[in-house]
Amino acid sequence: MGSTLRIVNGRVYDPANNVDGKTRDICIKDGKIVKSVPPKTKTIDAKGMVVMPGGVDIHCHIAGAKANIARKLQPDDHRRDVMRRLDLKKINTRSGTGGTVPSTFTTGYRYATMGYTTAMEAAVPPLLARHTIEELEDTPVIDKGFYILMGNNVLLYQMLQEGRHEEIRNAVAWWIDSTKSYTTKLVNPGGDEPWKGHRNATITQLNDKIDGFEQLTPRKIITSMVSAVEDLGLPHPVHIHCNNLGHSGNYKTTLETMKAADGRRIHVTHIQFHSYGGKPDENPTSKAPAIAEYINNNPNISADVGQVMFGKSTSMTADAPLAWMLTRYSSDQRWVNADTECESGCGIIPFAYQEHVYTHALQWAIGLELFLLSKDPWRMVLSTDHPNGGTFTSYPRLIRTLMDKEFRKEQMNSVNQKAVAKIKRAHHMEREYTLQEIAIVTRAGPARILGLKNKGHLGPGADADITIYDEHEDKELMFSAPRYVLKDGKLIIDNHEFKNNHEGKLLHVSPDYDEGIKDVIRPFVEDFYTIKFDNYAVSDNYIHHHEVIPTTK
Amino acid sequence: MSAATETKTEANTKTVENATCTFCGCLCDDMVLTVDVDAHKITKAKNACVLGKALFLSHEEEDRPFALIDGKPATLKEGVEEAAQILTNARFPMFYGMSDTTCEAQRQNVALVDMVGGTIDSTTSVCHGPTGMALQGVGESTATLGEIKNRADLVIYWGGNPAESLPRHFARYAVTAKGMYTPRRKKDRTIVNVDVRRTKSTPVADIFIQVKIGADFELLWALRALVKGRKVAPDIEKRTGVSLETMQDLVERMKNCRYGVLFFGMGLSMTRGRHFNAAAILSLASDLNEYTHFIATPMRGHGNVSGADMVVSWQTGYPFAVNFSRGYPKFNPGEFTATDMFARGDADAGLILAADPGSNFSQYAIDHMKKIPMIVLDPKLTHTAKLAKVAITTSHYGINTGGTAYRSDGVPIELRPCLESKYPSDEEVIRAIYKRVEQLLKAKKKTKSANNKRRKAA
Structure with missing residues (x-):
């Protein structure tokens, strides 16, 4: 007999199973949700409470090389926000520091205390995957996975230049498998070659030729990767950070990127940062309506918003030219650039979004517009691109902003009025998200987009990752302090108190590939990397608590 | 022993390929080690440099007791028990070292400090700690060594002597290495050496610039001014020993290269100016990005000192000099750095993991270490162990024990051990101490609360 538990009397929001606020019992056995449990089971009385699946963060930056540089860089960010070590009866927790880039333990505990139980680190150079895995192992409670950066991979460029598509597919599969990662991520595809090799230039058009690879364009890289990932049947499609992030007028690039997918599945990430009108180097305008309309009409596209939240943030990205551009707008002296051989760039700067600044207020409003104009919450899900737009701890405030139009209006009136003059009067500003819609954009939607069949819902077979909130008028309060949080059926938060620790799983994919591809990759690694090919792949010694998510092939 | 039997050949030897040498921060992962299984010795270390050969070929497991308590042989269990008692009873214990062990051991070590509310510091604080502090002030522009190999056409070594301390740095990464855009190796690069004197590294340089002792900061600042187009008076030569013309020539080269690198050593981070020097060189590289792509990166000494920075940073938010007395991490170099804690007489116990401060700390610090109960984990009987x-x-680690080490550029490598050892790994010992301290602390807490109850009742 394993452990069983029943949650009774709660109002259940389980959009994946069409349950919208009905009072239902949820039964748990051995960490999974089941149809029924014996009558004499321990119960949690959730009367007057809201029951949802645990939150799923589809895009955040919480572990690995760049997060760690950002931590080292900002002692100022940690010192006023600390997390004490707990010595509890059953368990001890680890101490840590917070700020915009918390230490690993604090990251896990804070996600859990907010009712989030899964988070995906969105940008990892494959060469440094081992580092990310070590940090994720020190990130408690939550399940986690990561995406590897493939949009500036020099070996793939060589293959693509020569039209070796079969090899590209195998190489992508080898890379995913040998780094224990979840999917491929493209960041400013094509941008690293001019950045590293040509005096810090970048690429601005989908049809620009890439330095040193005259046959290649960002468009070719994107379409080739979309095909490869589709052929491999990865549970999550290519995760794209489009070219021209943050530049006025970039919405055209974003639309072109989505069109380039040609009906095939792609996920466009932090799309708020890619929805700007106006001319380059002039103030941006909102093109949220155009972007939202395209996504509403094209079911092959999914996106997360990348909402900007006012206050301190850390801009950390594989898009190095972007971070360089941002130094012009940052009052902070500090700038980090970090190149990874043959694979990626990286830029980090401490940043702050301020209500009175035109661009920041506009970015904030564009994010909200994207949410409010979205007709399909399953495909426009919640993120702040933590910690770029804001930290994950600001999600409850964002949820309130979506659910409470009076609160939203109040904020609209306190930001730069020039930026929001038009947006304020728009009809969609009257919309209020329902609890069911919130459940979609924070758990069911991301889980479905990720292809995580056991996450984001409360049907039999699902992982028993469950959050129970007190119902409250103030939705920020409600979503920041759940009364109960269960991870794999284990009570982590019990009556608002941290009661249990837990080791979450690493979620990764292990696609099949032709072993022969190693003979193609090996000589390249031996020549142009600085570690031996046989030392490249992450060995099973690094994998402890994990789950291989199957491909669809 | 079973692994050895599996791969043994007629001569009863085995080979381990792609093993990593942990001697220095180069962390070369192309060792081919031949092991004489019967003699329990490494007989060949192909690809190793002179330092690596010394590490592998002179490796001999001394027949030492598993533990020494007050200099007398003891069992491992007794050693762990004594260590746990010391840590449980200490009020302000200092944990130091970590540069010559695996990340797996480092992670457990930070967990142990967190539990006992002690202070932790790594050898970073006596090498590139100031560089870490400079990073916190100005950021950095950096790269993995492969990018430098592939692209750098201007390489400047400043205040370091890799020919002797990182012998394969030139061949593997930056001078004679063959890269994607540097197919003609050294012919495709200009090498500059800046130092206070000629060293074994100087002959490799196309240009040698001799700076006056203690004037690195002034030279760096003058270069920054020139890069930014400011005027610098010719009498700068008096202060720095370098003529304005030489500086202007260097600035032109830096602005006009395609991919430039500044490698710097402890000649900057541990001489007059320390973190100001490091901040100046990091800023110089950042400034140059207005014109071209430019990198600055420290050359690190110990095999896994970068790993110590990594682990302490991801677990606490700070790279070194972290104190847990209040139940959460606090960072303050000078206050929580080991050499200062010992020299001031603050620490009332110490745990030294894989380092030998007894051989290189100040006499004040060593005198204090002699007065307090110290715990040392090391394969050798070091000065500190004594x-x-x-x-x-x-x-x-790396010879007997697997695990992870980080190269100075942040690339993590899995070690491939080649010889078994009868001694436990650092990680195993730290885990054992952790477990015992946890029990002792719980018991202590119980007694304390029982006493409180009794007092209240009375």
Whole structure:
């Protein structure tokens, strides 16, 4: 007999199973949700409470090389926000520091205390995957996975230049498998070659030729990767950070990127940062309506918003030219650039979004517009691109902003009025998200987009990752302090108190590939990397608590 | 032993390929080690440099006791018990070292400090700690060594002597290495050496610039001014020993290269100016990005000192000099750095993991270490082990124990051990101490609360 538990009397929001606020019992056995449990089971009385699946963060930056540089860089960010070590009866927790880039333990505990139980680190150079895995192992409670950066991979460029598509597919599969990662991520595809090799230039058009690879364009890289990932049947499609992030007028690039997918599945990430009108180097305008309309009409596209939240943030990205551009707008002296051989760039700067600044207020409003104009919450899900737009701890405030139009209006009136003059009067500003819609954009939607069949819902077979909130008028309060949080059926938060620790799983994919591809990759690694090919792949010694998510092939 | 039997050949030898040498921060992962299984010795270390050969070929497991308590042989269990008692009873214990062990051991070590509310510091604080502090002030522009190999056409070594301390740095990464855009190796690069004197590294340079002792900061600042187009008076030569013309020539080269690198050593981070020097060189590289792509990166000494920075940073938010007395991490170099804690007489106990401060700290610090109960984990009987209350013999990482080490550029590498050892790994010992301290602390807490109850009742 394993452990069983029943949650009774709660109002259940389980959009994946069409349950919208009905009072239902949820039964748990051995960490999974089941149809029924014996009558004499321990119960949690959730009367007057809201029951949802645990939150799923589809895009955040919480572990690995760049997060760690950002931590080292900002002692100022940690010192006023600390997390004490707990010595509890059953368990001890680890101490840590917070700020915009918390230490690993604090990251896990804070996600859990907010009712989030899964988070995906969105940008990892494959060469440094081992580092990310070590940090994720020190990130408690939550399940986690990561995406590897493939949009500036020099070996793939060589293959693509020569039209070796079969090899590209195998190489992508080898890379995913040998780094224990979840999917491929493209960041400013094509941008690293001019950045590293040509005096810090970048690429601005989908049809620009890439330095040193005259046959290649960002468009070719994107379409080739979309095909490869589709052929491999990865549970999550290519995760794209489009070219021209943050530049006025970039919405055209974003639309072109989505069109380039040609009906095939792609996920466009932090799309708020890619929805700007106006001319380059002039103030941006909102093109949220155009972007939202395209996504509403094209079911092959999914996106997360990348909402900007006012206050301190850390801009950390594989898009190095972007971070360089941002130094012009940052009052902070500090700038980090970090190149990874043959694979990626990286830029980090401490940043702050301020209500009175035109661009920041506009970015904030564009994010909200994207949410409010979205007709399909399953495909426009919640993120702040933590910690770029804001930290994950600001999600409850964002949820309130979506659910409470009076609160939203109040904020609209306190930001730069020039930026929001038009947006304020728009009809969609009257919309209020329902609890069911919130459940979609924070758990069911991301889980479905990720292809995580056991996450984001409360049907039999699902992982028993469950959050129970007190119902409250103030939705920020409600979503920041759940009364109960269960991870794999284990009570982590019990009556608002941290009661249990837990080791979450690493979620990764292990696609099949032709072993022969190693003979193609090996000589390249031996020549142009600085570690031996046989030392490249992450060995099973690094994998402890994990789950291989199957491909669809 | 079973692994050895599996791969043994007629001569009863085995080979381990792609093993990593942990001697220095180069962390070369192309060792081919031949092991004489019967003699329990490494007989060949192909690809190793002179330092690596010394590490592998002279490796011999001394027949030492598993532990020494007050200099007398003891069992491992007794050693762990004594260490746990010391840590449980200490009020302000100092944990130091970590540069010559695996990340797996480092992670457990930070967990242990967190539990006992002690202070932790790594050898970073006596090498590139100031560089870490400079990073916090100005950021950095950096790269993995492969990018430098592939692209750098201007390489400047400043205040370091890799020819002697990182012998394969030139061949593997930056001078004679063949890269994607540097197919003609050294012919495709200009090498500059800036130092206070000629060293073994100087002959490799196309240009040698001799700076006056203690004037690195002034030279760097003048270069920054020139890069930014400011005027610098010719009498700068008096202060720095370098003529304005030489500086202007260097600035032109830096602005006009395609991919430039500044490698710097402890000649900057541990001489007059320390973190100001490091901040100046990091800023110089950042400034140059207005014109071209430019990198600055420290050359790190110990095999896994970068790993120590990594682990302490991801677990606490700070790279070194972290204190847990209040139940959460606090960072303050000078206050929580080991050499200062010992020299001031603050620490009332110490745990030294894989380092030998007894051989290189100030006399004040060493005198204090002699007065307090010290715990040392090391494969060898080091100076520190000799003055310790408890010295536990551990196996050698990279030779006997697998695990992870980070190269100075942040690339993590999995080690491939080639010889078994009868001694436990650092990680195993730290885990054992952790477990015992946890029990002792719980018991202590119980007694305390029982006493409180009794007092209240009375």
